[in-house]
Amino acid sequence: MLLSTKGRYGLKASLELAFFYGKGPLNLKSISEKYSIPESYLEQLLSKLKKSGYIDTIRGKQGGYLLAKEPKDITVGMILRALEGDITSSDCLKNDNCGAENTCVTRLVFEDIEKSINNIIDNTTLEDMIHKRNQIYKEAH
Amino acid sequence: MLLSTKGRYGLKASLELAFFYGKGPLNLKSISEKYSIPESYLEQLLSKLKKSGYIDTIRGKQGGYLLAKEPKDITVGMILRALEGDITSSDCLKNDNCGAENTCVTRLVFEDIEKSINNIIDNTTLEDMIHKRNQIYKEAH
DNA sequence: TCTAATCTTGACAAAATTAGTAGGGTATTA
DNA sequence: TAATACCCTACTAATTTTGTCAAGATTAGA
Numbered sequence: 001m002l003l004s005t006k007g008r009y010g011l012k013a014s015l016e017l018a019f020f021y022g023k024g025p026l027n028l029k030s031i032s033e034k035y036s037i038p039e040s041y042l043e044q045l046l047s048k049l050k051k052s053g054y055i056d057t058i059r060g061k062q063g064g065y066l067l068a069k070e071p072k073d074i075t076v077g078m079i080l081r082a083l084e085g086d087i088t089s090s091d092c093l094k095n096d097n098c099g100a101e102n103t104c105v106t107r108l109v110f111e112d113i114e115k116s117i118n119n120i121i122d123n124t125t126l127e128d129m130i131h132k133r134n135q136i137y138k139e140a141h
Numbered sequence: 142m143l144l145s146t147k148g149r150y151g152l153k154a155s156l157e158l159a160f161f162y163g164k165g166p167l168n169l170k171s172i173s174e175k176y177s178i179p180e181s182y183l184e185q186l187l188s189k190l191k192k193s194g195y196i197d198t199i200r201g202k203q204g205g206y207l208l209a210k211e212p213k214d215i216t217v218g219m220i221l222r223a224l225e226g227d228i229t230s231s232d233c234l235k236n237d238n239c240g241a242e243n244t245c246v247t248r249l250v251f252e253d254i255e256k257s258i259n260n261i262i263d264n265t266t267l268e269d270m271i272h273k274r275n276q277i278y279k280e281a282h
Numbered sequence: 283t284c285t286a287a288t289c290t291t292g293a294c295a296a297a298a299t300t301a302g303t304a305g306g307g308t309a310t311t312a
Numbered sequence: 313t314a315a316t317a318c319c320c321t322a323c324t325a326a327t328t329t330t331g332t333c334a335a336g337a338t339t340a341g342a
Protein backbone atom coordinates (compact mmCIF):
# COMPACT_ATOMS: atom_id res chain seq x y z
CA MET A 1 0.00 0.00 0.00
CA LEU A 2 1.42 3.31 -1.03
CA LEU A 3 -0.75 5.50 1.17
CA SER A 4 -2.05 5.01 4.69
CA THR A 5 -5.13 6.66 6.10
CA LYS A 6 -2.94 9.60 7.06
CA GLY A 7 -2.48 10.64 3.47
CA ARG A 8 -6.03 9.81 2.48
CA TYR A 9 -7.68 11.57 5.39
CA GLY A 10 -5.38 14.54 5.03
CA LEU A 11 -6.02 14.88 1.33
CA LYS A 12 -9.77 14.70 1.79
CA ALA A 13 -9.66 17.33 4.49
CA SER A 14 -7.44 19.58 2.39
CA LEU A 15 -9.81 19.23 -0.49
CA GLU A 16 -12.70 20.17 1.75
CA LEU A 17 -10.81 23.29 2.78
CA ALA A 18 -10.14 23.98 -0.87
CA PHE A 19 -13.86 23.88 -1.61
CA PHE A 20 -14.34 26.46 1.11
CA TYR A 21 -11.40 28.61 0.14
CA GLY A 22 -12.29 32.28 0.66
CA LYS A 23 -15.39 31.47 2.66
CA GLY A 24 -14.02 31.55 6.17
CA PRO A 25 -12.70 28.78 8.42
CA LEU A 26 -14.09 25.28 8.79
CA ASN A 27 -14.04 23.76 12.22
CA LEU A 28 -12.54 20.40 12.98
CA LYS A 29 -15.77 18.70 13.91
CA SER A 30 -17.54 19.50 10.68
CA ILE A 31 -14.76 17.94 8.62
CA SER A 32 -14.31 14.94 10.86
CA GLU A 33 -18.04 14.21 10.77
CA LYS A 34 -18.47 14.70 7.06
CA TYR A 35 -15.72 12.22 6.26
CA SER A 36 -16.02 9.94 9.28
CA ILE A 37 -12.52 10.67 10.48
CA PRO A 38 -11.83 10.44 14.22
CA GLU A 39 -11.64 13.97 15.50
CA SER A 40 -8.39 13.84 17.45
CA TYR A 41 -6.70 11.87 14.74
CA LEU A 42 -7.62 14.41 12.13
CA GLU A 43 -6.44 17.09 14.47
CA GLN A 44 -2.97 15.62 14.45
CA LEU A 45 -2.92 15.53 10.69
CA LEU A 46 -4.10 19.09 10.28
CA SER A 47 -1.51 20.16 12.81
CA LYS A 48 1.19 18.71 10.61
CA LEU A 49 -0.21 20.46 7.58
CA LYS A 50 -0.15 23.69 9.50
CA LYS A 51 3.48 23.24 10.49
CA SER A 52 4.25 22.59 6.84
CA GLY A 53 2.60 25.86 5.97
CA TYR A 54 -0.30 24.61 3.90
CA ILE A 55 -3.12 25.55 6.23
CA ASP A 56 -3.80 28.34 8.70
CA THR A 57 -5.90 28.24 11.83
CA ILE A 58 -8.07 30.64 13.75
CA ARG A 59 -8.51 29.89 17.42
CA GLY A 60 -11.43 30.59 19.64
CA LYS A 61 -15.12 30.69 18.99
CA GLN A 62 -16.01 30.75 15.31
CA GLY A 63 -12.48 29.59 14.62
CA GLY A 64 -11.35 26.75 12.43
CA TYR A 65 -9.01 25.72 9.66
CA LEU A 66 -8.42 27.29 6.28
CA LEU A 67 -6.08 26.87 3.38
CA ALA A 68 -2.96 29.03 3.66
CA LYS A 69 -2.55 29.31 -0.10
CA GLU A 70 -4.72 29.24 -3.15
CA PRO A 71 -5.84 25.75 -4.22
CA LYS A 72 -3.86 26.18 -7.43
CA ASP A 73 -0.67 26.57 -5.40
CA ILE A 74 -1.03 23.42 -3.36
CA THR A 75 -0.26 20.08 -4.94
CA VAL A 76 -1.36 16.64 -3.87
CA GLY A 77 2.31 15.83 -3.43
CA MET A 78 2.79 18.60 -0.88
CA ILE A 79 -0.04 17.28 1.25
CA LEU A 80 0.98 13.65 1.01
CA ARG A 81 4.62 14.31 1.76
CA ALA A 82 3.80 16.47 4.74
CA LEU A 83 1.83 13.59 6.20
CA GLU A 84 3.57 10.47 5.02
CA GLY A 85 7.11 11.60 4.39
CA ASP A 86 8.65 10.99 1.00
CA ILE A 87 6.47 8.84 -1.18
CA THR A 88 8.74 6.00 -2.06
CA SER A 89 8.17 2.75 -3.83
CA SER A 90 10.82 0.81 -2.00
CA ASP A 91 13.11 1.19 0.95
CA CYS A 92 16.10 0.30 -1.15
CA LEU A 93 15.81 3.71 -2.76
CA LYS A 94 16.18 5.49 0.55
CA ASN A 95 19.44 3.92 1.52
CA ASP A 96 22.41 4.81 -0.61
CA ASN A 97 23.50 1.21 -0.90
CA CYS A 98 20.81 -1.39 -0.83
CA GLY A 99 23.24 -3.99 0.45
CA ALA A 100 23.47 -5.62 -2.92
CA GLU A 101 26.34 -5.44 -5.31
CA ASN A 102 26.50 -3.55 -8.56
CA THR A 103 24.06 -5.85 -10.25
CA CYS A 104 21.09 -4.43 -8.39
CA VAL A 105 18.81 -3.92 -11.33
CA THR A 106 15.65 -4.18 -9.31
CA ARG A 107 16.43 -0.71 -8.12
CA LEU A 108 15.91 0.62 -11.63
CA VAL A 109 12.33 -0.59 -11.75
CA PHE A 110 11.61 0.96 -8.40
CA GLU A 111 13.06 4.22 -9.60
CA ASP A 112 10.82 4.18 -12.64
CA ILE A 113 7.78 3.60 -10.48
CA GLU A 114 8.73 6.34 -8.10
CA LYS A 115 9.27 8.85 -10.86
CA SER A 116 5.88 8.21 -12.33
CA ILE A 117 4.18 8.53 -8.96
CA ASN A 118 5.91 11.79 -8.21
CA ASN A 119 5.08 13.04 -11.64
CA ILE A 120 1.40 12.60 -10.95
CA ILE A 121 1.22 13.96 -7.43
CA ASP A 122 3.44 16.95 -8.18
CA ASN A 123 1.38 17.93 -11.17
CA THR A 124 -2.03 17.70 -9.61
CA THR A 125 -3.17 20.70 -7.58
CA LEU A 126 -6.16 20.98 -5.32
CA GLU A 127 -7.66 23.26 -7.92
CA ASP A 128 -7.32 20.55 -10.53
CA MET A 129 -9.24 18.26 -8.27
CA ILE A 130 -12.00 20.78 -7.74
CA HIS A 131 -12.33 21.13 -11.50
CA LYS A 132 -12.61 17.40 -11.88
CA ARG A 133 -15.19 17.24 -9.18
CA ASN A 134 -17.28 19.94 -10.80
CA GLN A 135 -17.04 18.16 -14.11
CA ILE A 136 -18.30 14.93 -12.62
CA TYR A 137 -21.09 16.74 -10.85
CA LYS A 138 -22.09 18.41 -14.12
CA GLU A 139 -22.16 15.13 -16.02
CA ALA A 140 -24.43 13.62 -13.43
CA HIS A 141 -27.06 16.35 -13.85
CA MET B 142 5.81 2.40 1.06
CA LEU B 143 4.50 0.60 -1.94
CA LEU B 144 6.58 -2.53 -1.58
CA SER B 145 7.69 -4.41 1.49
CA THR B 146 10.71 -6.65 1.68
CA LYS B 147 8.53 -9.47 0.42
CA GLY B 148 8.30 -7.95 -3.03
CA ARG B 149 11.87 -6.79 -3.07
CA TYR B 150 13.38 -10.04 -1.86
CA GLY B 151 11.18 -12.03 -4.16
CA LEU B 152 12.04 -9.96 -7.18
CA LYS B 153 15.74 -10.19 -6.48
CA ALA B 154 15.52 -13.94 -6.08
CA SER B 155 13.49 -14.29 -9.26
CA LEU B 156 16.02 -12.25 -11.12
CA GLU B 157 18.78 -14.45 -9.82
CA LEU B 158 16.90 -17.47 -11.11
CA ALA B 159 16.48 -15.67 -14.41
CA PHE B 160 20.24 -15.22 -14.69
CA PHE B 161 20.60 -18.95 -14.21
CA TYR B 162 17.76 -19.90 -16.49
CA GLY B 163 18.68 -23.08 -18.37
CA LYS B 164 21.64 -23.81 -16.14
CA GLY B 165 20.06 -26.06 -13.55
CA PRO B 166 18.54 -25.34 -10.14
CA LEU B 167 19.84 -22.90 -7.57
CA ASN B 168 19.50 -23.86 -3.95
CA LEU B 169 17.93 -21.70 -1.30
CA LYS B 170 21.07 -21.09 0.67
CA SER B 171 23.04 -19.71 -2.22
CA ILE B 172 20.37 -17.14 -2.97
CA SER B 173 19.73 -16.23 0.63
CA GLU B 174 23.43 -15.71 1.26
CA LYS B 175 24.10 -13.74 -1.88
CA TYR B 176 21.36 -11.26 -1.10
CA SER B 177 21.44 -11.44 2.69
CA ILE B 178 17.88 -12.67 2.93
CA PRO B 179 16.94 -14.85 5.93
CA GLU B 180 16.76 -18.39 4.68
CA SER B 181 13.39 -19.46 6.05
CA TYR B 182 11.83 -16.18 5.13
CA LEU B 183 12.96 -16.49 1.54
CA GLU B 184 11.69 -20.03 1.62
CA GLN B 185 8.17 -18.79 2.25
CA LEU B 186 8.39 -16.34 -0.59
CA LEU B 187 9.67 -18.89 -3.07
CA SER B 188 6.95 -21.24 -1.95
CA LYS B 189 4.35 -18.64 -2.91
CA LEU B 190 5.97 -18.11 -6.25
CA LYS B 191 5.87 -21.82 -6.80
CA LYS B 192 2.19 -22.02 -5.99
CA SER B 193 1.62 -19.19 -8.43
CA GLY B 194 3.39 -21.19 -11.09
CA TYR B 195 6.37 -18.98 -11.73
CA ILE B 196 9.05 -21.25 -10.35
CA ASP B 197 9.64 -24.97 -10.17
CA THR B 198 11.49 -26.93 -7.55
CA ILE B 199 13.57 -30.06 -7.43
CA ARG B 200 13.72 -31.76 -4.09
CA GLY B 201 16.53 -33.73 -2.59
CA LYS B 202 20.24 -33.47 -2.98
CA GLN B 203 21.38 -31.32 -5.88
CA GLY B 204 17.91 -29.90 -5.92
CA GLY B 205 16.85 -26.29 -5.84
CA TYR B 206 14.70 -23.69 -7.48
CA LEU B 207 14.36 -22.74 -11.10
CA LEU B 208 12.21 -20.51 -13.23
CA ALA B 209 9.12 -22.28 -14.57
CA LYS B 210 8.94 -20.09 -17.67
CA GLU B 211 11.29 -18.14 -19.84
CA PRO B 212 12.41 -14.81 -18.38
CA LYS B 213 10.64 -13.04 -21.21
CA ASP B 214 7.33 -14.55 -20.09
CA ILE B 215 7.50 -13.42 -16.50
CA THR B 216 6.78 -9.82 -15.63
CA VAL B 217 7.73 -7.90 -12.56
CA GLY B 218 4.03 -7.47 -11.89
CA MET B 219 3.45 -11.22 -11.76
CA ILE B 220 6.11 -11.64 -9.10
CA LEU B 221 5.05 -8.66 -7.03
CA ARG B 222 1.38 -9.57 -7.09
CA ALA B 223 2.06 -13.14 -6.13
CA LEU B 224 3.90 -11.91 -3.06
CA GLU B 225 2.17 -8.72 -2.06
CA GLY B 226 -1.30 -9.11 -3.48
CA ASP B 227 -2.65 -6.45 -5.76
CA ILE B 228 -0.39 -3.45 -5.91
CA THR B 229 -2.68 -0.67 -4.86
CA SER B 230 -2.05 2.93 -4.05
CA SER B 231 -4.85 3.28 -1.54
CA ASP B 232 -7.27 1.13 0.36
CA CYS B 233 -10.16 3.21 -0.85
CA LEU B 234 -9.71 1.63 -4.27
CA LYS B 235 -10.22 -1.85 -2.89
CA ASN B 236 -13.58 -1.23 -1.34
CA ASP B 237 -16.40 -0.51 -3.70
CA ASN B 238 -17.56 2.47 -1.70
CA CYS B 239 -14.93 4.39 0.17
CA GLY B 240 -17.47 5.61 2.67
CA ALA B 241 -17.53 9.03 1.13
CA GLU B 242 -20.26 10.51 -0.97
CA ASN B 243 -20.19 11.19 -4.66
CA THR B 244 -17.69 13.99 -4.30
CA CYS B 245 -14.84 11.61 -3.63
CA VAL B 246 -12.39 13.03 -6.12
CA THR B 247 -9.36 11.88 -4.23
CA ARG B 248 -10.14 8.48 -5.58
CA LEU B 249 -9.41 9.68 -9.10
CA VAL B 250 -5.85 10.63 -8.21
CA PHE B 251 -5.29 7.28 -6.60
CA GLU B 252 -6.59 5.58 -9.70
CA ASP B 253 -4.20 7.53 -11.89
CA ILE B 254 -1.30 6.54 -9.69
CA GLU B 255 -2.31 2.93 -9.70
CA LYS B 256 -2.65 2.79 -13.45
CA SER B 257 0.80 4.17 -13.98
CA ILE B 258 2.32 1.73 -11.54
CA ASN B 259 0.61 -1.22 -13.15
CA ASN B 260 1.66 0.00 -16.54
CA ILE B 261 5.29 -0.18 -15.50
CA ILE B 262 5.29 -3.49 -13.69
CA ASP B 263 3.20 -5.26 -16.30
CA ASN B 264 5.45 -4.15 -19.11
CA THR B 265 8.76 -5.06 -17.58
CA THR B 266 9.83 -8.68 -17.88
CA LEU B 267 12.69 -10.41 -16.14
CA GLU B 268 14.38 -10.55 -19.52
CA ASP B 269 14.15 -6.78 -19.81
CA MET B 270 15.88 -6.50 -16.49
CA ILE B 271 18.66 -8.83 -17.53
CA HIS B 272 19.23 -6.73 -20.62
CA LYS B 273 19.44 -3.61 -18.53
CA ARG B 274 21.86 -5.28 -16.21
CA ASN B 275 24.09 -6.36 -19.06
CA GLN B 276 24.00 -2.89 -20.48
CA ILE B 277 25.11 -1.37 -17.20
CA TYR B 278 27.82 -3.95 -16.85
CA LYS B 279 29.04 -3.16 -20.35
CA GLU B 280 29.14 0.58 -19.72
CA ALA B 281 31.24 0.03 -16.66
CA HIS B 282 33.92 -1.84 -18.57
C1' DT C 283 20.83 -49.02 2.19
C1' DC C 284 22.41 -45.07 4.64
C1' DT C 285 23.26 -40.29 4.91
C1' DA C 286 23.57 -35.68 3.87
C1' DA C 287 21.53 -32.17 1.16
C1' DT C 288 17.43 -30.01 -0.06
C1' DC C 289 12.76 -28.56 -0.32
C1' DT C 290 7.77 -28.54 2.52
C1' DT C 291 4.70 -27.11 5.82
C1' DG C 292 2.59 -24.89 9.52
C1' DA C 293 2.69 -22.78 13.85
C1' DC C 294 4.67 -19.31 16.46
C1' DA C 295 7.01 -14.84 17.91
C1' DA C 296 9.28 -10.41 17.63
C1' DA C 297 9.39 -5.87 15.80
C1' DA C 298 7.62 -2.06 13.53
C1' DT C 299 4.06 0.70 11.89
C1' DT C 300 -0.45 2.44 11.71
C1' DA C 301 -4.42 4.10 13.71
C1' DG C 302 -6.56 5.92 17.17
C1' DT C 303 -7.64 7.60 22.40
C1' DA C 304 -7.35 10.53 26.17
C1' DG C 305 -6.91 14.53 28.55
C1' DG C 306 -5.17 18.73 30.07
C1' DG C 307 -3.71 23.35 28.12
C1' DT C 308 -4.28 27.80 25.67
C1' DA C 309 -6.22 31.44 22.85
C1' DT C 310 -10.29 33.92 21.18
C1' DT C 311 -14.56 36.02 21.00
C1' DA C 312 -19.59 36.50 21.58
C1' DT D 313 -16.42 35.14 31.45
C1' DA D 314 -17.89 31.14 29.64
C1' DA D 315 -18.21 28.57 25.67
C1' DT D 316 -15.81 27.31 21.67
C1' DA D 317 -12.18 25.54 19.25
C1' DC D 318 -7.45 24.81 18.38
C1' DC D 319 -2.82 22.91 20.75
C1' DC D 320 0.09 19.38 22.48
C1' DT D 321 1.85 15.17 24.39
C1' DA D 322 1.60 10.74 26.01
C1' DC D 323 -0.38 6.47 25.78
C1' DT D 324 -2.70 2.26 23.79
C1' DA D 325 -4.74 -0.92 20.51
C1' DA D 326 -4.64 -3.15 16.21
C1' DT D 327 -2.42 -4.65 12.27
C1' DT D 328 1.20 -5.84 9.33
C1' DT D 329 5.71 -7.05 8.48
C1' DT D 330 9.45 -9.76 9.26
C1' DG D 331 11.05 -13.12 10.63
C1' DT D 332 12.11 -18.05 13.66
C1' DC D 333 11.61 -22.85 14.58
C1' DA D 334 10.88 -27.63 14.26
C1' DA D 335 9.44 -31.81 12.31
C1' DG D 336 8.94 -34.02 7.94
C1' DA D 337 9.42 -35.61 2.95
C1' DT D 338 12.34 -36.44 -1.01
C1' DT D 339 16.40 -37.46 -3.59
C1' DA D 340 21.41 -38.16 -5.05
C1' DG D 341 25.24 -40.38 -4.27
C1' DA D 342 28.57 -43.14 -1.44
